[in-house]
Amino acid sequence: DQQVKQNSPSLSVQEGRISILNCDYTNSMFDYFLWYKKYPAEGPTFLISISSIKDKNEDGRFTVFLNKSAKHLSLHIVPSQPGDSAVYFCAARGTGFQKLVFGTGTRLLVSP
Amino acid sequence: EAGVAQSPRYKIIEKRQSVAFWCNPISGHATLYWYQQILGQGPKLLIQFQNNGVVDDSQLPKDRFSAERLKGVDSTLKIQPAKLEDSAVYLCASSLEGRISSYNEQFFGPGTRLTVL
Numbered sequence: 657d658q659q660v661k662q663n664s665p666s667l668s669v670q671e672g673r674i675s676i677l678n679c680d681y682t683n684s685m686f687d688y689f690l691w692y693k694k695y696p697a698e699g700p701t702f703l704i705s706i707s708s709i710k711d712k713n714e715d716g717r718f719t720v721f722l723n724k725s726a727k728h729l730s731l732h733i734v735p736s737q738p739g740d741s742a743v744y745f746c747a748a749r750g751t752g753f754q755k756l757v758f759g760t761g762t763r764l765l766v767s768p
Numbered sequence: 769e770a771g772v773a774q775s776p777r778y779k780i781i782e783k784r785q786s787v788a789f790w791c792n793p794i795s796g797h798a799t800l801y802w803y804q805q806i807l808g809q810g811p812k813l814l815i816q817f818q819n820n821g822v823v824d825d826s827q828l829p830k831d832r833f834s835a836e837r838l839k840g841v842d843s844t845l846k847i848q849p850a851k852l853e854d855s856a857v858y859l860c861a862s863s864l865e866g867r868i869s870s871y872n873e874q875f876f877g878p879g880t881r882l883t884v885l
Binding site: 660662692697698699700701702705745747755756757758759760761 | 772808809810811812813816824859861873874875876877878879
């Protein structure tokens with residue numbers, strides 16, 4: 657039972673353009689959503705998060721949007737840079753002790 | 769500030785053998801997590817410790833996997849005996865002790881890539 661889904665396994669974008677990564681979830685009890693970025697041979701690193709009581713959170717080039725009625729969130733990267741090329745995981749926190757449920761990831765490739 | 773340390777980085781074993789992984793969390797982090805990431809999937813929580821105690825091990829295959837966190841600092845994850853489907857990256861993460869009403873960022877180590885032949 658995949659509670660957090662990232663339906664696009666890969667995305668290719670040109671440098672300077674917008675990258676939009678999508679994530680859907682099924683559990684309405686999730687109260688916190690996060691995006692992690694992962695480079696090869698490294699552990700995931702936290703990128704940005706959003707509480708379920710908000711619909712937008714912005715940090716520099718990164719913005720996360722949350723649509724609770726659609727159980728959908730997205731990560732926008734503007735402008736995209738080659739260094740953004742990585743695998744991006746969407747994660748959701750359930751109630752209780754900080755347990756995270758991860759999606760399957762989207763590999764982003766930003767070409768110069 | 770030093771990050772989460774894990775060793776070994778790579779391990780190749782044959783099925784039915786035993787293997788152990790070690791994790792040293794960030795100093796002061798009370799919560800420690802072990803995740804399993806199978807190729808093409810996202811990390812899946814195996815076990816979560818709060819100091820010495822286990823708060824979630826619902827997805828740990830307890831017939832073959834075990835984990836301990838002595839003295840509330842370092843942790844080891846053991847697989848005995850290993851199966852082919854255990855081939856994965858095992859990630860350790862740590863975070864500050866968090867209250868249910870707040871979120872504390874999880875910091876991940878580089879992982880141990882296990883190949884079972």
